[in-house]
Amino acid sequence: MTESGRVVLRTDDLTTASYPLLTSLVVPRPIAWVSSVSADGIGNLAPHSFFTVVSTRPPMVAFTSVGSKDTLANVEATGEFVVNLASAPLLDQVNLSSAPYDEDTDEAVALDIAMAPSALVLPPRVAASPAAIECRLHQTLPLGDSVVVIGEVVAFSVDETAMVDGHPDMSHLQPLSRLGGDEWGHPPAVFHLTRPTSV
Numbered sequence: 001m002t003e004s005g006r007v008v009l010r011t012d013d014l015t016t017a018s019y020p021l022l023t024s025l026v027v028p029r030p031i032a033w034v035s036s037v038s039a040d041g042i043g044n045l046a047p048h049s050f051f052t053v054v055s056t057r058p059p060m061v062a063f064t065s066v067g068s069k070d071t072l073a074n075v076e077a078t079g080e081f082v083v084n085l086a087s088a089p090l091l092d093q094v095n096l097s098s099a100p101y102d103e104d105t106d107e108a109v110a111l112d113i114a115m116a117p118s119a120l121v122l123p124p125r126v127a128a129s130p131a132a133i134e135c136r137l138h139q140t141l142p143l144g145d146s147v148v149v150i151g152e153v154v155a156f157s158v159d160e161t162a163m164v165d166g167h168p169d170m171s172h173l174q175p176l177s178r179l180g181g182d183e184w185g186h187p188p189a190v191f192h193l194t195r196p197t198s199v
């Protein structure tokens with residue numbers, strides 16, 4: 001339907017494909033490169049771009065599993081996961097880890113991605129990622145065809161070299177982002193702007 005020069009795609013029209021519209025319009029999305037471990041101790045690593053902060057005190061983050069995946073099953077079984085920052089130099093590994101490996105295959109082993117022990121949780125972190133967010137499961141929330149996984153952050157782990165004046169520094173983190181279709185975003189150009197404190 002066209003209205004006043006705009007294409008309006010109603011979601012009550014069964015021909016509207018919402019997924020490509022959602023992923024093209026909610027952009028850019030940060031990528032949670034989630035490491036987890038199964039109840040049998042098999043490691044798992046997979047990117048999730050439906051990812052955001054959901055609470056600051058206590059600190060909580062959430063990612064969404066579209067359908068049932070190994071990551072979701074592992075987190076439900078063990079209650080722990082790690083969000084590894086998907087840094088630009090790791091692009092190929094991040095992408096390759098999204099392949100449909102079976103549940104008995106550890107993507108990190110298959111792709112020769114070095115892992116390092118986490119500080120507080122069992123799932124290891126990606127050694128070459130400049131930052132990791134260690135989480136314990138707070139809640140899973142089934143919504144439609146998806147499940148939102150909410151984790152309480154128990155530790156932030158950042159490379160010393162990436163900490164500048166006490167903050168993780170963007171030029172060291174070099175975060176990739178996900179756009180629509182097969183599009184990815186480079187680390188963004190950064191500028192500074194003072195936020196208004198009064199009206």
Ligand SMILES: Cc1cc2nc3c(=O)[nH]c(=O)nc-3n(C[C@H](O)[C@H](O)[C@H](O)COP(=O)(O)O)c2cc1C
Nearest residue numbers: 046047048049050064065066069070071098099100
């Ligand atoms: C950049 C990127 C972002 C992705 N984001 C998601 C996501 O948010 N949710 C999801 O369910 N799958 C997402 N996928 C697909 C999963 O990574 C893929 O289905 C993977 O095989 C799941 O692995 P697992 O079964 O080991 O958990 C994404 C893939 C890529 C490449």
